[in-house]
């Protein structure tokens with residue numbers, strides 16, 4: 001079924017065009033990016049974000065880096081370029097896997113022109129593969145929901161949709177697939193402080209897609225699970241260690257604890273490139289520390305030149321609905337299943353499942 005989706009990453013042969021997610025939902029503004037340096041800034045400043053989208057953009061960045069050079073090269077020069085992109089954002093493992101693969105694909109190549117072509121087609125291939133994987137993931141996720149139930153109420157955190165991927169999305173992909181199966185889905189989107197990916201991006205995507213959505217602030221999920229039957233929590237992931245510990249946007253852990261207390265199944269959705277079997281537990285996952293000002297002011301609302309992007313500080317789409325309970329009672333545990341393009345499974349099965357992919 002076709003639905004309006006977004007093309008946050010567009011390759012224009014000569015350059016990269018990125019939908020500036022800092023300006024959403026106010027404006028659909030595109031950044032025209034011609035250099036690897038500007039690609040890195042766009043990733044670091046979260047004009048583009050979401051683990052799969054970061055990885056794809058990173059490889060287009062490499063392509064632009066290679067394009068700016070000519071003649072012969074050597075592995076030292078190539079490594080410097082790759083390292084620059086690698087350092088843009090540390091937590092999501094997708095970028096690191098993509099850069100390793102990018103390096104493998106140019107083995108034996110000594111001229112920038114061939115390297116550029118290989119990286120360009122790799123990035124384009126990643127886009128096709130990610131979209132396919134998300135669609136399969138979405139279908140796999142549907143199998144976890146009772147067939148005879150026609151309506152589902154789902155809480156999600158951050159933004160895991162078309163804006164964060166090459167299309168369809170992971171956690172939002174399952175929601176889109178449920179809708180494609182004729183189910184009514186009501187989504188409660190954690191606003192996701194401090195960058196507001198939930199209220200600015202998830203609500204925006206769901207509204208454009210015609211899926212009923214209520215923004216809740218991050219502290220409201222306990223109240224909501226106490227007052228409404230919630231069928232599932234669906235979140236994405238930035239890196240999953242071999243034991244199943246999962247890094248995802250700040251606030252995911254709190255939500256998992258609340259879900260456990262209320263017997264609400266907590267599902268983590270991600271493709272194979274989110275699983276890092278080199279790490280035994282989540283303690284080894286590097287956690288990105290960002291600027292304090294993102295917490296103390298709405299810092300993403302302005303560009304690096306200090307220009308504010310959203311009129312009147314509006315952080316939700318016009319017409320977006322919200323719930324606003326002022327108090328809740330916090331109770332005190334986690335991941336029922338991973339939902340991937342290679343099936344749904346419990347944390348203890350990660351290694352055996354990944355070996356077969």
Ligand code: MRU
Pocket residue numbers: 049050051052092157158159160161164165169170171197235236237238248249
């Ligand atoms: O800081 P962000 O916006 O890049 O964080 C995004 C998330 O945490 C997503 O849940 C994750 O990357 C999966 S996106 C399919």
